[in-house]
Amino acid sequence: MTRDMAFFEFLLRMGDNTLVLGHRVSEWCGHAPVLEEDIALANTALDLIGQTQMWLGLAGEVEGQGRSADDLAMLRDAWDFRNVLLAEQPNGDFGQTMMRQYLFDQAHVLLLEKLAGSSDERVAAIAAKSVKEVAYHVERSRDTVIGLGDGTSESHRRMQAALDLLWPYAGEMFTDDEVSGIMAGEGIAPEPSSLRAAWDAAVQQTMSEATLVIPDSDFAHAGGKTGFRHTEHLGHMLTQMQWLQRAYPGARW
Amino acid sequence: MTVSVDQIWGWLDEVPDPEIPVISVVDLGIVREVVLEGETVKVAVTPTYSGCPATSVISMDIETALRDRGIKDVKIETRIAPAWTTDWLSEKGRSRLEDYGIAPPQPAGGPERCPHCGSRNVTRVSQFGSTPCKAHWRCTDCLEPFDYFKCI
Numbered sequence: 001m002t003r004d005m006a007f008f009e010f011l012l013r014m015g016d017n018t019l020v021l022g023h024r025v026s027e028w029c030g031h032a033p034v035l036e037e038d039i040a041l042a043n044t045a046l047d048l049i050g051q052t053q054m055w056l057g058l059a060g061e062v063e064g065q066g067r068s069a070d071d072l073a074m075l076r077d078a079w080d081f082r083n084v085l086l087a088e089q090p091n092g093d094f095g096q097t098m099m100r101q102y103l104f105d106q107a108h109v110l111l112l113e114k115l116a117g118s119s120d121e122r123v124a125a126i127a128a129k130s131v132k133e134v135a136y137h138v139e140r141s142r143d144t145v146i147g148l149g150d151g152t153s154e155s156h157r158r159m160q161a162a163l164d165l166l167w168p169y170a171g172e173m174f175t176d177d178e179v180s181g182i183m184a185g186e187g188i189a190p191e192p193s194s195l196r197a198a199w200d201a202a203v204q205q206t207m208s209e210a211t212l213v214i215p216d217s218d219f220a221h222a223g224g225k226t227g228f229r230h231t232e233h234l235g236h237m238l239t240q241m242q243w244l245q246r247a248y249p250g251a252r253w
Numbered sequence: 254m255t256v257s258v259d260q261i262w263g264w265l266d267e268v269p270d271p272e273i274p275v276i277s278v279v280d281l282g283i284v285r286e287v288v289l290e291g292e293t294v295k296v297a298v299t300p301t302y303s304g305c306p307a308t309s310v311i312s313m314d315i316e317t318a319l320r321d322r323g324i325k326d327v328k329i330e331t332r333i334a335p336a337w338t339t340d341w342l343s344e345k346g347r348s349r350l351e352d353y354g355i356a357p358p359q360p361a362g363g364p365e366r367c368p369h370c371g372s373r374n375v376t377r378v379s380q381f382g383s384t385p386c387k388a389h390w391r392c393t394d395c396l397e398p399f400d401y402f403k404c405i
Contacts, residue, residue, distance in 0.1 A: 036389065040381035047385065050304025054333065125334035129303055132336060132405045133385075140380055 006182035007120075008063050009082060010189055012072070013179075013225050015055030016083035019073055020234070021104060022048030023241050024091060033094050040140060044101070047133040054126045074245035078235045085224035086169040088234040092162065095155065098144045099162035105138035106202050107173045110195045119187035142206050149210025156211065163212050171220025174199070261287050261294060261319070268318045271310045272384050275353040278311055282341025285332055293326040294319055299337045302385035302405075339386075339404050356390065356401040364401045367392035 026045035032038035056069035086104055091097045112134055115127035148155040174196040183189040207214050223229035244251060265287070266279040278284055278298075286297040296315055300308040312329045319327045339358040342350075347357040356364030356375075366373050372394035380403065382389040388403040 036379040036381075039383070039389070040379055043381040043385050046304035046306070047302060048304070050300070050302060054303060121334070125336070129300075129333050129336040132338075133302060136380055136403075136405075 001178055001182065003182060003186060004062060004064075006179045007186075007188065008059055009179045010183050011055055011059035011062060012082040013084075015052050015059055015069070015072070016081045017087050017104075017108075018048040018055060019052040020081065020083040020237070021087040021101075022046075022052060023237060024087065024089075025097070025101070027091055028094075028097065037094070041097075044137050044140075047130075047137065051126070051130045051133070054129070058122055058126065070245075074242050078230050078238055079227055081230065081234060081238075082225050082227055083234075084169070084172045085221050085231055086166065086172065088224070088231060088237060089166065089169060090233055092165075093158060095148050095158040096162040096165065098141055098148065099159060100166055101137070102141035102145045102206065103166060103170045103203070104173075105134060105141045106206075107170075107195065107199050109134045109138045110198050110202075111190070111192075114190045114195070118189060123188055145206060145212075146210040149207070149212045159210065160212050163207070164215055167215045168217070168219050168221050171218060172222050172224055175220070175222060175225075177226065256289070256294075256322075256324070258287050258289050261289070261296075261324075264318055264322055265296070265315060268311075268314050271307050271314065273350070273353065273355065275349045276342075276346040278315065280343045280346030280349070282339075282343065282346075283311065283337060284315075292324075293328060294324050295328045295330060297330045297332045299332050301337050303333075305385050307384075337405070339402065342402070350402055354399055355387065356399060358402045358404045360404070362404055364390055364399075367395060367397070368399050369397045370395040 022045045025041050025048065028038065028041040029045070030038065032041055052073065053069050056072045060067040060069060060072055086100060089100055109131060112127045112131035116124055116131055118124040118127065145159065149159040150156070174192045176191045176193050180189065180191050184191045204214065262279065265284050266277045268278045270276050270278055270281050281301070283299050283301060284296060285299050286295075288295040296319075298308075298312055298315065308331075312331070316327045316329060342358065350357045351368045354368050356366070356368045359365050363377065364375055367375055370392060372392050374393040375390050376393055378389040378391050378398065380388050382400050386402060386405070387400040389398065390401045391398045
């Protein structure tokens with residue numbers, strides 16, 4: 001694999017994570033349990049979609065085939081997406097959405113902090129911009145996980161169920177492979193495994209405050225960021241997200 | 254026609270922010286550079302939040318404002334580094350925000366006082382508000398809700 005191929009893959013991983021999670025979160029718009037949460041979710045989704053424009057914009061530039069961020073977002077099928085499986089998992093109830101968000105945000109903020117020092121100045125610029133927004137995301141998702149985990153017996157039960165359900169999807173964020181090896185070698189991005197200890201420490205602290213128990217097993221589903229095998233949920237999500245461009249190719253605002 | 258860079262800055266200071274029309278795009282600190290190259294005016298604009306829907310409207314408003322002044326060739330460049338910070342809000346912008354009912358950003362991370370009654374007894378409702386750049390607060394004296402322009 002050449003450096004540019006690996007760089008393109010890396011940028012798709014960044015942009016597809018924010019795109020797919022951003023779309024998932026946007027599905028709450030108008031449906032959240034209270035107005036303040038609806039607004040917070042919509043704002044989070046908006047930040048993530050904005051970050052997607054920058055990551056996929058750069059991906060298209062690096063690829064050099066003339067594809068724009070919109071082309072990459074709207075005209076690829078499931079097997080070409082490089083997001084982690086965690087991001088595409090369905091929203092479930094509000095607690096499950098916030099647990100997914102926290103597990104992701106905590107890894108996202110650690111990664112962006114490192115990427116702000118990337119040897120590629122375009123990556124560093126996008127990361128420096130994004131990390132300010134993501135700092136607000138993780139503050140909120142962490143507080144919400146703690147509030148609901150250490151809440152009523154019903155909210156506690158739901159948060160523990162969400163953690164049990166989503167935990168096997170968290171490990172994929174920290175696996176290394178050829179792409180990440182090339183990126184680390186170039187000083188563009190850290191090996192994902194190098195972020196694990198800091199993530200574990202933060203998540204353990206949060207779950208302990210939330211009175212939630214982290215599952216014993218470290219089994220991790222894989223296949224999202226390599227595109228080898230997504231869960232069935234991604235395809236269903238794309239039928240909604242890409243519907244307009246599929247039905248009316250090239251439609252513009 | 255002959256124009257100076259200072260003149261252009263003055264014109265841009267009359268372009269209102271589309272979401273918060275009491276402050277200008279210059280007050281907001283998002284106009285990073287104005288360059289005059291022959292007949293061409295180049296304006297570098299930085300987004301507040303990466304997903305802020307006002308960004309494209311702002312670029313269009315800047316272009317329209319300059320064309321209305323007779324500038325035919327306008328180039329808008331989006332510049333993301335260094336990332337926008339609320340430290341770039343002008344003093345004029347800060348006081349206008351408060352008059353408008355939006356508490357200006359403070360280094361402490363929360364509003365100094367209620368923009369309606371001036372009370373220091375304020376409480377946070379949500380870190381996210383009506384636009385990406387604002388948080389939602391409430392005054393515990395006059396009981397009115399208000400927006401706080403959050404630090405970033």
